Amino acid sequence: MSLVERALQKVQAGEAAKRLAAKPVVEPTIGKLVAGTVPPAAEREPAYAANRMVTLDRDAMRAAGLLPQPDRDREIADQYRAIKRPLIQAAFQAEQPEGPPQKLIMVASALPGDGKTFTGLNLALSMALEKDHSVLLVDGDVIKPHVSKLLGVEDEPGLLDLLTDPTLSIDSVILPTDVPRLSVLPAGRHTEHATELLSSERMTQVVAQLARLSARGIVLFDSLPLLLTSEARVLTSLMGQVVLVVKANVTPQDAVKDAIELIGDRRLWLVLNQAEVHGTSGYYYGSQYGYRKPYGQGGPDAASSS
Ligand SMILES: Nc1ncnc2c1ncn2[C@@H]1O[C@H](COP(=O)(O)OP(=O)(O)OP(=O)(O)O)[C@@H](O)[C@H]1O
Ligand SMILES: [Mg+2]
Known part of the structure; x- marks a missing residue:
């Protein structure tokens, strides 16, 4: 029995199974595509050919719980700053380790609902504040985009279209947003072979192209739950860094351990999501991070901060 099958067996019991069976949350819309308008040239990173741009509605994001209420803005911004800093540092450090570029970062989780999309979006917004860098947020969750x-x-056309049509240029499907230095690559139009395409040779080429788009650009991938799809595991092998989102008091410890094992030899960061933070009322984001050295470099070594 494979590791994935064993992991699946485990999650089929208990709380995790309830979450899998739960009805998918209906996601609100917090942005829209506006034709005939693009951001100023200085903010167009990476290059793209579109004459359209995604506008983000901050109020809708707050209403949807995707951004904190104004009174928590600062605290939450500090938390995402703490999470992004080592990721950016590793992405652009002079000495790059062997393997995929460290600017390719996947936001992963063991199970559905742990907070990948939430974390990815907030991290992308926080990274885009860095004047020296741009962020391309890739919707790599081709099943639940x-x-x-x-x-x-x-x-809109996106990742899946790039995978099925090699003649399509990458910059024709990247959409700028009205947030300076933030652009988006949609998941693309669904095909029944969506997950197979993610693990195809063509995906390796597309990811390499994305990494070359901008010298100072970070490419952040939202993804599928690691323990449910082998394709998500293939995606980790193409990434330089993986941020594993763990939902505090919910993601089973075994599932986290199995996910870490599946990620293998990659620079791995852990984000403890929705942790109850002492001294604040209730709980909201609450993130901590830890970094485990890749296997073969001294074994697990977690550091944490809040
Ligand atoms: N830190 C947080 N604070 C408040 N709400 C959160 C937080 N993290 C996640 N959520 C909410 O929890 C729900 C699940 O999160 P999200 O969609 O990001 O998980 P996911 O891992 O991407 O799930 P899936 O695997 O189904 O794509 C969403 O409604 C999201 O808005
Ligand atoms: Mg998601």
Whole structure:
């Protein structure tokens, strides 16, 4: 029995199974695509050919719980700053380790609903504040393209179209947003072979092209739950860094361990999502991160901060 099958067996019991069986949350829309308008040249990173741009509605994001209420803005911004800093540092450090570029970052989780999309979106917004860098948020969840849905670009061509049509140019499907230095690659139009395409040789080429788009650009991938799809595991092998989102007090410990094992030899960061933060009322984002050195470099070594 494979590791994935064993992991699946485990999650089929208990709380995790309830979550899998739960009805999918209907995602609100927080953005829309506006034709005939593009951001100023200085903010067009990476290059793209589109004459359209996604506008984000901050109020709708707050109403949907995707952004904090104004009184928590600062605290939450600090948390995402703490999470992004080491990721950016690793992405652009002079000495790059062997393997995929560290600027390719996947937001992963063991199970559905742990907070990948939420974390990915907030991390992308936080990274886009960095004047020296740009961020391309890729909707790599081709089964539940929540990023694309949220941004109102669900029916736009994107990753899947690039995978099925090698003649399509990447910059024709990247959409700029009205947030300076943030652009989006939608999941693309659904095909029944969506997950197989994610693990295809063509995907390796597309990811390599995405990494070359901008010298100072970060490419952040939202993804499928690791323990449910082998394709998500293939995606980790193409990434330089993986951010594993763990839902505090919910994601079973075994599932986290199995996910870490599946990720294998990659720079791995853990984000403890929705942790109850002492001293604040109730719980909201609450993130902590830890970094485990890749196997073969001294074994697990977690550091944490809040
Ligand atoms: N830190 C957080 N604070 C508040 N709400 C959160 C937080 N993280 C996640 N959520 C909410 O929890 C729900 C699940 O999160 P999200 O969609 O990001 O999970 P996911 O891992 O992407 O799930 P899936 O695997 O189904 O795509 C969403 O409604 C999201 O808005
Ligand atoms: Mg998601």
